[in-house]
Amino acid sequence: MAMELAVVMYLAELSNGDPDSTFGYITSGVREANQFGIDRGCTILPYARVYCSEAADSSIAACARLMRRELVLVECDASGAMDMRHLSQLCRTADGEGAVVVATVGTPLEGAVDDVAAIGAAAMGAGNVHIHLDATIGGLIAPFTSDRSRWGFAHSNVGSIALSPHTVLGLPMQSAVALCRTDVLDADASGFAASSDATISGSRSGSPGVFLWYALARSGTAGLARNAWRALDTAAYAADSLALLGLDPVVHGSSIVVSFDRPAEWICQRYHLTTAGSRAAVTTVGHVTKDLIDEFCRTIADDLAQHMT
Secondary structure (H helix, E strand, O other), rough: HHHHHHHHHHHHHOOOOHHEEEEEEEOOHHHHHHHHHHHHEEEEEHHHHHHEEEOOOHHHHHHHHHHHOOOEOOOOOOOOOHHHHHHHHHHHOOOOEEEOOOOOOOEOOOEEEOOOHHHHHHHHHHHOEEEEEEEOOOOOOHHHOOOOOHHHOOOOOEEEEEEEEHHHHHHOOOOOOEEEEHHOOOOOOOOOOOOOOOOOOOOOOOOHHHHHHHHHHHHHHHHHHHHHHHHHHHHHHHHHHHHHHHOOOOOOOOEEEEEOOOOOHHHHHHHOOOOOEEEEEEEOOOOOHHHHHHHHHHHHHHHHHHHHH
């Protein structure tokens, strides 16, 4: 479909890729987009383990389980990103079988960004390395920050990327986009019009392609940039507001994820917060405005006041 091809080519460019040497398609959601990238790595490295940080999205574990691949969890450093020393230690035991490493651009709970250049160096002890980039949170933020020239396919070790533009654009249906370099495809599926289907899902609805194409065409690059800057500004505003409540907020650099001390469970459920242990997070995608942050903080303040009386 022409619209799907246009979406893939445009997002490949935003990801510092060459549209002429990038394959991609619109998937049913984040899990399929991540599974496609991990599958590409496991296809070219058939004996490799899958590595990801302990803070990675839960879809990574599900993908490894479905593919019957061993998943190796890498500890996180103080920033919440993948710890390079631990990754290096783990990869040195791989006996040259290679490594499929999932790096994250914005972890779900802390918004941390894994250092892709460092991952390539740390994982070399395993042999050949395929890095899949889970950019489903930060993929439409990074191109409009100071990291724009250094992210995505700018790193030669990055073979595949998962994006989730529907969350930033506010589309009425779930979808995601899977991208990979054409040289990590099977020889008989090297292009968008190839006779063999390299997708995970095979036959699929064309509706998400139409909606994505329209939303991207309507926003344009300038509109996407404004969306990204607004989201970053709202994240900073949320962090300041939560700090006034004493909830120890953390927001990393160019991240739209704000982590903070977990409020009452009913508040977590009402606002659909990402939670783990004693921490919760809010992600400032399109529908999360400063007015909503104000309402959210008033709800927490009222709940805290009730428990103090």
